[in-house]
Amino acid sequence: MTFGVPRWTLILAAVGALFIVLPIVGMTLRVDWSRFGALVTSEAAVAALLLSLRTAAMSTVLCLVFGVPMALALARSRFPGQRLVRAVVLLPLVLPPVVGGIALLSTFGRRGLLGETFEVLGIQIAFSTTAVVLAQTFVALPFLVLSVEATLRASGARFEAVAATLGATPGTVFRRVTLPLVLPGLVAGAVLAFARALGEFGATLTFAGSLQGVTRTLPLEIYLQRETDADAAVALALLLVAVALIVMVATHRPRGLS
């Protein structure tokens, strides 16, 4: 039972939900259903969808591998300049599309800070699927870090202290106490990161390029379709929305600690 939900808040909540739901419904109503099947099963659409799913999944894994430690460092330790680091980590959220791509080019591009190092090592990032994954990871990482950090802070460190007094090493505490306790936040963060990676557009376009089957993800395909056929673009957008919805409904199950 809950005791802190005044009734007037429900009205505001309903208005807020409608504000998001209506445009999605409105978009659905614009779809030309007679052509929908053909549009979303075209070779280009299928290739883009598959590429999107593959790259978004890989980005999500990268986000988990690097994002969870980042959240842990931000939530559980203190170091000079911590607030600045947190703010910088969140910056990809604010970068408009294109600018993120320019930033990535300046570092991982052929003439970027690290580009020559990579070139020497024989790693070719330019115009490859790797570039897409990097772009998506860049924009999705903040989502994961944020979710996990918030959950870590809220769950507090008391159980970790108890585990340590019972003889558990930091590794054991991390594996058997911290991770299971923040699992809801972790799953939520991973779903968000996946969703954000799935919708990534600007950085991919600028950094990775747009070639069918290699770098042209579904958002890029949508954008391109729009040049000639707005209906096709809306149909593809609906496909993207449907995929995102399925993933979210299937996995996003945040739970409290009670």
Added chain:
Amino acid sequence: MTFGVPRWTLILAAVGALFIVLPIVGMTLRVDWSRFGALVTSEAAVAALLLSLRTAAMSTVLCLVFGVPMALALARSRFPGQRLVRAVVLLPLVLPPVVGGIALLSTFGRRGLLGETFEVLGIQIAFSTTAVVLAQTFVALPFLVLSVEATLRASGARFEAVAATLGATPGTVFRRVTLPLVLPGLVAGAVLAFARALGEFGATLTFAGSLQGVTRTLPLEIYLQRETDADAAVALALLLVAVALIVMVATHRPRGLS
């Protein structure tokens, strides 16, 4: 003191942080500093920055007004279809730019679901500053809802129950217990929403257009500058990054419950 941070995670955290920091640094190195001052103080840049700050602030307020009740409803009550509602509320995260704008036009545009109703009422939304605020709210709302919902779930309902047994009505519980307890999450969510609104591009361009002083926000100005002068675009992007950084460092101070 903390007991669940194995040392190897710090290495991963550092790599992850570098992955975000380096591109931002790389971008900074690309700036032509001799022209920077002139570029960011041009009439167009200043107008765009002011418009961006104004509209992002208004969107953040709207997000708070509607998002907090939504988070409360999602975290504290149970209703049929809750998971679907949560997933739908997160959809603006996944929509590529432009598609969000198309969705908004399909609802609030002149030919949209509600457009005619508004027209009769004499309200013109599309292609006005109001449209910019709506577009930004549309994309920023999920961030606020998510942050606040996660904090609500993590903080649990125990203190709310105690308050109720002490005679506090739901309104009082909300004001004196729930809100102060989730304040860190609320501030974090508001900063995120503000940042996202500040960086909004696609939905604004399509739904609001790009008229200087009216709808041309800083990201749109960056996009336009890039058509003619890539250096100017990078300088403006750096301005955006600086503004976002200042806002985040100044306000983002998440704290645990302990």
Added chain:
Amino acid sequence: MTLELAAVMRRRGLEVAFTVSPGETVALLGSNGAGKSTVVELCAGLLRPDSGRATLDGQVLFDLAAGGAGGGGAVRPDTFLPPHARRTVLLAQEPLLFPHLSVRDNVAFGPRSAGESRAASRRLADEWLSAAEVSELADRRPGRLSGGQAQRVAVARALAASPRLLLLDEPMTALDVTAVPAQRRLLHRVLFDRSVILVTHDPLDALALADRVIVLQGGRIIEEGPTRAVFAHPQTEFTRALTFGLDLSAGPAMPGGGPDSAPIIGV
């Protein structure tokens, strides 16, 4: 302020029915897991029984048909008064002080919610803090209290809310031995003219404070009656163990009583 309660809660294996008369203090005794906390949480409105009916002073607290939550064909609609409308106050087994409020504001929370002004609530809070002998902690945050200090503040907060029915779940936990007699005196003074349900594991608390005891076991009432009568002639194994070594020949056990009036407990 008569409480009449009959409730079934299957998940907790609970099925009880009893009455608390105006001004009466009833001690709820029983082994760990017997259902004591469940009973007081049902009274407070924190738990919803599967079925049953409870009234306080004639006002219905809950009235739920056996058909289950929102059962279909019942003529009488289900009633469930939310906690804040019950004017009962629960001191739970854990202190659960609001972490974001000072000790004073924690204690002032009840009076404030009842509509008192800020200044009056604070004055009241200071009075109760001094009654609980923790005045010097008034400006601290709960995170900076020791276990026993937090417990004393929680007691002060519950008493300050001045409810129709007071529900105390082990109010003496974590108190040091020098504080117990004072706390008992405080409770005795406060409980005197109120309806109270007091959960305790200490037969001395029951003797000192309760007019009547109810003994729970496995969610059922197994013994019930005036305190001294039950303790003098225990009928069940639990009460025998409880009163084992307790000398009831002396006069009524009262707070502050000297060693001559002291009952005995076995180790």
Added chain:
Amino acid sequence: MTLELAAVMRRRGLEVAFTVSPGETVALLGSNGAGKSTVVELCAGLLRPDSGRATLDGQVLFDLAAGGAGGGGAVRPDTFLPPHARRTVLLAQEPLLFPHLSVRDNVAFGPRSAGESRAASRRLADEWLSAAEVSELADRRPGRLSGGQAQRVAVARALAASPRLLLLDEPMTALDVTAVPAQRRLLHRVLFDRSVILVTHDPLDALALADRVIVLQGGRIIEEGPTRAVFAHPQTEFTRALTFGLDLSAGPAMPGGGPDSAPIIGV
């Protein structure tokens, strides 16, 4: 396993120094806020003192110069052993059972962390659960336990970790009266050959379990000595109040002792 401890922690107003000999059980007594929990948390490594030195069996637990954390010019570098490397186990004042693990896995956590196999840890856990008389709760989640049940499981979890130094902060809280003698017997059996610091408010626990008592007040040790000697000739007001009505003429108070050996407490 000798513990030698000297520590200053200004934030809590604490300054203590004492020793616990191998196999000895020391009861830490004192009023609420005296610093008892602070002392055991310092031993466990959950708190860092401003300065001081502690060794367990010759191994340094902490060794901090008075200059403050990481003080500059000291020749001897500061040492602070993290909790998991101390092989001390703390039963804290709150049960704090891991909410995501079953009762059995909670108890098996210590053995697992010490490197036992999954099966062996579970077997050990079941043994300790049965010693604490809560075997039937093994498969539950902690969220579904009553207050006393949680406390018993927490005791079992602490004992199962079989540490060099056991730190028990009010282990008898929330236990029902029928469980107390059994729990005391269990502790007596377990504590017999270990170094133990036992925080308690109950003089009977001290008598039954402790070889020696240390009395804290305002963060300082105000009295110290063998249990029976201190209780027979209390030197401070606190111990006088504590032992007030406690009859020490009878033989040593032992778990399971009959009524004739029972000391008396005043209400």
Added chain:
Amino acid sequence: AGTAGATPGTDNAAGQGETLTVFAAASLTETFTELADRFEEANPGVTVALNFAGSADLVTQIREGAPADVFAAADRSNMVQLSRDGLVDGSPAVFATNTLMIAVPADNPARITSFADLAAPGVDVVVCAPQVPCGAALPALEAAAGVTLAPVSEENAVTDVLGKVTSGQADAGLVYVTDVASAGDSVLGIPVPEADQAVNEYPIAVVAGSERARLGASFARFVTGATGQNVLGAAGFGAP
């Protein structure tokens, strides 16, 4: 040009304080900003509000009822789409042309000298996708030159092609002559002789239903007229 606070669609008294809203392709940002200033000078009391976006974006916006008076597109097909919906007043006039050119980074790392060099193995070439104006012309160019390219990326906009070249990410790209001109010395332009086989045309028209159709028509004439051609020519655009 676009003064802060100008509200599109406000119907002021004719002549004094009139605001003309011009929707123009993003690639016209620089030239149309200057043209608007000149037009305001020539017509005191008139304010020109400029809305720049990709041509397809602008078509969407006008379809959705955006308050546009004049539309200047970067290719014919977007204008055709709009007139098919009956949203164009009269017939569009072509006011500029543009042709493709090879752009390479200033140091020309792949040593490109001709269109045929682009097909060499190991050369990363970036072009526009066939769906967008700058890519639509490509097949014609390839046919004329007898060379088939294997681009590493087919971009959505010519800006993106140029971005890849200026950043050195690509060895070469096919962009408009005007893009090379505006990119300054960060890229090197290499003319393609066959480019005049695939000329891109920029049409302008008054939007149907405009309340300032006469003023709009006069702006369109201004752009196709001498002043307009001077400004456009200086930016590298070809004459219609």
